Amino acid sequence: MEVDRGLGRREERASAGRARRRGLILILSSPSGAGKTTLTRMLLQKKELDLTLSISVTTRTRRMSEVDGIHYSFIGKAEFEQMRDAGELLEWAEVHGNFYGTPRAVEKLLQAGRDVLLDIDYRGTKQVREKCKGDAVTVFILPPSMKELRARLERRAEDSREAIEVRLKAARTEIRRWVDYDYVLVNDDLQKAFGDLCAILSAERARARRRQGEIAAFVEALLAQP
DSSP: OOOOHHHHHHHHHHHHHHHHSOOOEEEEEOOTTSSHHHHHHHHHHOGGGOEEEOOOEEOSOOOTTOOBTTTBEEOOHHHHHHHHHTTOEEEEEEETTEEEEEETHHHHHHHTTOEEEEEOOHHHHHHHHHHSTTTEEEEEEEOSOHHHHHHHHHHHTOSOHHHHHHHHHHHHHHHGGGGGSSEEEEOSSHHHHHHHHHHHHHHHHTOGGGSHHHHHHHHHHHHTOO
16 A cells, blocks of 8 residues: 655644644633533534533532533532642632632643633633733623523523522623623624634634744745755
């Protein structure tokens, strides 16, 4: 069987280029009920996007629809505080009386060239941007209206009426944080919002500063041609 050695060399160069590219962190934030979790799931289900979800740790009680180790790693407050105090968390925040945090294992994924998806709030986003300068791409998801946000929380049927009111009150504070993000999407059409997210990811991956090693190798080979 004839082997295309040129193709093999091109694949080797492409593989080396990918290995040299440092991964990025795609951060999605939104008030509860705006669609962040659904969009996160859609991104992960599209295998060609090749995203790795960072599993946050939380002290919150697991909901009936959630699976430990897939949606979150559910731990006790003492264990969370131990991780936080030992510097094992990239970011952490207290939300509605519960603690959430991102393990520092994310940094190893970036070094390996993996693109990581984070589902965190504006406080966690600020911490990640400070610690991972240049790695983070931040997207804030807005609901089309407060009426629709309330309806989504009620349809979810996972929180008490009192908890929904707390979430709606918090949403007004969170929504004002849109100015701190690179991109803002209004989730009035789920498929359109998903398409916009895919376009953002594609554009950010194509940034020259993220592909310096790959581009430099290509340009060197290009200029060496007669």
